[in-house]
Amino acid sequence: MxxxxxxxxxxxxxxxxxxxxxxxxxxxxxxxxxxxxxxxxxxxxxxxxxxxxxxxxxxxxxxxxxxxxxxxxxxxxxxxxxxxxxxxxxxxHAYDRTDGETLIPKGRKTWAGDLDADGVMESFPRVADDPAVLEKWLRWVDTLGFARLRDVPAVPGAVLDVIALFGFVRETNYGRLFEVRSEPDPVNLAYTRMGLDPHTDNPYRDPVPTLQFLHCLENSAGGGESNVVDGFRVAEILRREDPARFALLSRYNVTFRYCGDGRSDLTAHRPMLEVSPDGQLVQVRINSRSFQSLTGVPYDLVPDFYAAYRHLEEITRRPEVSVTFRMEPGELFVVDNTRVLHGRGGFTKTGLRWLQGAYADIDGLRSTLALLGRRHAA
Amino acid sequence: MxxxxxxxxxxxxxxxxxxxxxxxxxxxxxxxxxxxxxxxxxxxxxxxxxxxxxxxxxxxxxxxxxxxxxxxxxxxxxxxxxxxxxxxxxxxHAYDRTDGETLIPKGRKTWAGDLDADGVMESFPRVADDPAVLEKWLRWVDTLGFARLRDVPAVPGAVLDVIALFGFVRETNYGRLFEVRSEPDPVNLAYTRMGLDPHTDNPYRDPVPTLQFLHCLENSAGGGESNVVDGFRVAEILRREDPARFALLSRYNVTFRYCGDGRSDLTAHRPMLEVSPDGQLVQVRINSRSFQSLTGVPYDLVPDFYAAYRHLEEITRRPEVSVTFRMEPGELFVVDNTRVLHGRGGFTKTGLRWLQGAYADIDGLRSTLALLGRRHAA
Incomplete structure (x- = not known):
């Protein structure tokens, strides 16, 4: 006893x-x-x-x-x-303690360019069939904000089967899923052959979709490598290098906007670095394409604000924070879109690069993970 | 010229x-x-x-x-x-000005018990057929966080047709839509005959669904009146009556949790009163049923925190902030779930009270509203 x-x-x-x-x-x-x-x-x-x-x-x-x-x-x-x-x-649930307040929420592990992109790769049939493998894979998403899958059927719509393993699609003006490939008259710069700097998706939406999936159907074009950057690590670096700039980007809302498809006019007023009242990072919103106007920052602070914004973006482009990999047909990756930036290199006109994307919410993923975790407690 | x-x-x-x-x-x-x-x-x-x-x-x-x-x-x-x-x-977009920071975001109008519940009622066929009427109705949701519809077909699923007028359903563990009626073994206290104090839905979800719809299919039970309370007005009152208590509830995260249906284990750590870095209210989360534990508040502040929580809830129950109405079959109401609380009186065993509910997101609604507004600019 x-x-x-x-x-x-x-x-x-x-x-x-x-x-x-x-x-x-x-x-x-x-x-x-x-x-x-x-x-x-x-x-x-x-x-x-x-x-x-x-x-x-x-x-x-x-x-x-x-x-x-x-x-x-x-x-x-x-x-x-x-x-x-x-x-x-x-x-x-004891609350009689004096934990220091930390920038990174409990349970999240930040990472940089030395993260092994193959170390967070699993196989779709294994994840679908074995709860222990599913739990491991979802845990990567929860902890690192990034995971990959291979052996997903390279057929349209398969990304929705992956989401059905743990939760629900967040449908938006882009549809339940959307095609990411070069188009003649693109409603979004993602639908071109341009390279895209690392960014979080849809900061003009409130709430943003908290998970983004990208599934590769074909990739015979040259270039177009994918990359991911941990925005929480970027925020940690900025705070270490210049705490005043970190404070500035978390103190003021900016305006994000998208109205490119003629059927939408989405606007959100939120900070680039969102910090909860207890001092923890909640979310980063980093997307120069849809950062549309800066009207809430007092006039005298605007030059400092731009210096901070430039510094933040410069960190996201350092090779040492970036993880690069090439998507092959049947592969998929997922990012926690409140935290992890994704981008791509430009690609060639010859060949085809065709991805399908979909959004979902991470609260449903964490719920499934909590239920899977109960197997050990039982 | x-x-x-x-x-x-x-x-x-x-x-x-x-x-x-x-x-x-x-x-x-x-x-x-x-x-x-x-x-x-x-x-x-x-x-x-x-x-x-x-x-x-x-x-x-x-x-x-x-x-x-x-x-x-x-x-x-x-x-x-x-x-x-x-x-x-x-x-x-001029930014060279010194606007005072205000608690209530621009474009929102807070209200109390003297809001005329019939003054925010429109007819579904009119809203569906006439863009000017749709714009007016969506504007109520945007500005007041509350609107009603009548002449919605009293058939299952019709609530989804209302959402399709402006945006997209947020699917959750409760489904694309959910039945609100008395059940023998309820997974949620909403599915009983109990009265429900005014509350916001799903504070254990992150992000919460930002719009909630409730559509009445049958209401032959006695009692069960619906009520709504403007949580932004409640927050204004608390700040006026006791600024320190307002500060306490906006300063600390609490834990909301739901795991009632055996298929979910949803947890969120967020403040009851969420204030943006520029001092504006972003969201209220008021729901005693799913406020599950208080572990982030320093030990010495816990009694003050409870006093603040009690004060907040007491304001939500004052008759002068509450708008009460009875739902008839074919009627529907919508609330901005980041702001407006809803509740109901208990109802009798005789007769049937049957509502269908669904969640959606307000960013899509505001996008549609912005597009409708362009007709005037053109």
Missing amino acids: SPAPTLQPGIDGSFITVFWPGGRSSRYHAVWLRDHGQDAASRDPGNGQKKLSATDLPSGLCIRGATLNGSRLKVSFDDGSLTWLDLDWLRR | SPAPTLQPGIDGSFITVFWPGGRSSRYHAVWLRDHGQDAASRDPGNGQKKLSATDLPSGLCIRGATLNGSRLKVSFDDGSLTWLDLDWLRR
């Missing part, structure tokens, strides 16, 4: 301290314990949704009594209510 | 001043003019995408000459490049 935790009530009933086996201790407030109660009256046992709302949590609530009962902490309160909380859950 | 603007070069070539007819003047930096150039080499004339990236904008760029030519400002630079900008566009 493993040693049990012990309890010590706070002097005024406003909190309790749990001493965990191994020496760590965590304090919990009365109101927090009441809010996170796991009895059937507090939380629906079937779907896990909470039944208490904020107004069910009296101000000045005190703990009247607390006892350990097997795997549960039982608590009674001075408003007459009772609840219990699972001890493992309680330990995992 | 209307009077023309006049120009005055800045002393060092780093900026130029345009004096507009009527007395206003605007300064523009060399680098800004270069970046916003509208000639074919700077911006694709077909799709409007920019061709210059930040590294094409030399640091220390100076204006060599500037002239007015009909409706255009022509500018030459000391790196040898030339461009022009449309004067109307230039005036609309």
Whole structure:
């Protein structure tokens, strides 16, 4: 039997301290314990949704009594209510600590040009057939924001079968899927033979599609190598090299816009570097083609803002942050479009380079990953 | 002929001043003019995408000459490049001003319980047939975050026809559309006869669906009135009544989670009140059922945080902010789910209350609205 935790009530009933086996201790407030109660009256046992709302949590609530009962902490309160909380859950959700705030969200690993592009490659039939392989592949997307697949049938629409493995397509004005190949009268510069600097897609959309897939059907043209750059690493570098410029790009919204196809006029006002209130990177939006106007930055800061924007873009083009690879028919790659930039070299008129793209959302991917992960816990 | 603007070069070539007819003047930096150039080499004339990236904008760029030519400002630079900008566009995009930062984004109008719920009601056939009526109806959604429709066929799936008028469905684990009625073993508390306090949907998703539609197929049960509350107005009230509490709820992420259907495990870490770096409200997330744990708030601030959360929720329940109406078969309402809360009263066992819901994204709606608005400009 493993040693049990012990309890010590706070002097005024406003909190309790749990001493965990191994020496760590965590304090919990009365109101927090009441809010996170796991009895059937507090939380629906079937779907896990909470039944208490904020107004069910009296101000000045005190703990009247607390006892350990097997795997549960039982608590009674001075408003007459009772609840219990699972001890493992309680330990995992301890909030009595002083974590430093970090720029990169927990669970993400940033990378540079030395990332092995073949090391994040899997085979579509294996991913489709084996939950352990699917979990590994989705974990790359979650952690690195980038993964590749081979052996995807080189037929139109197969990219949708890949998305169906974990989630849902985000349909847009470009369709459920879109053709990326050179066109005579392109509604988007992606549909030319031009090289494209590393960029995130659709910053003019709000919310942006959080995942982008590109699937290769044919690639007999010369050139057209694909490349990816970790925008979170780029942001880390900028902050290290010039914190004031990092601050400037995260402080002001800019306007992104697209109205190229005659059927759309999409505008978003968002920062290039979006940082959450707790100081973590949420999203980068880097796309010079659709960065359309700068009207929110105070007049006197505009030259500094441009210096910061130039610096940011210059980092995205350094060879040491870029991973380059060539797409063959039947290959596909996916990027977390809130984080990883993608681009391509220009390609020749001879031969054909034909990709199909599609968008999806990463919350569905993370949900599937969480379910796959439960197999280990069980 | 209307009077023309006049120009005055800045002393060092780093900026130029345009004096507009009527007395206003605007300064523009060399680098800004270069970046916003509208000639074919700077911006694709077909799709409007920019061709210059930040590294094409030399640091220390100076204006060599500037002239007015009909409706255009022509500018030459000391790196040898030339461009022009449309004067109307230039005036609309002037950034040489000191607008105060406001909590409510431009173009949104907040409202309280005195909003006339019948004043934002239109008829589906009229909206479908007449672009002017569609524009008016979409404008309500854009400006107020709330609109209603009647004369929608009371048949399953009709809600998707409404969404097809302007944009695209956001498919989720709940499907392309979902049934909202009392069920024996509900995966979500929405699928019961319980009343639901005003809330925004799916805060555990990231990004959240930005539009929610609810379409009534049958409503013979007693009770079950619908209500909506403008979350931006609620945030305004909280900030007026207690700015420190407003700051607390916008400063810390909380964890929202849903794993009720056995096929999903969705988690998002986001603030209840999301404020952009320029101080404007971006989004509210108010949903006690899926606010699952509070682990990011420093221990000592937890009691204050709960006081702020309680205060916020208490405001959402004040009768003076709530608009109540009863849904009849063939009626539908839509809310901007980043802003407007919706709820319902509990309903009786006798009779049937059957709604179908669907999610969509507001960026597509705003795009359609922008295109409809061009009819006036033409």
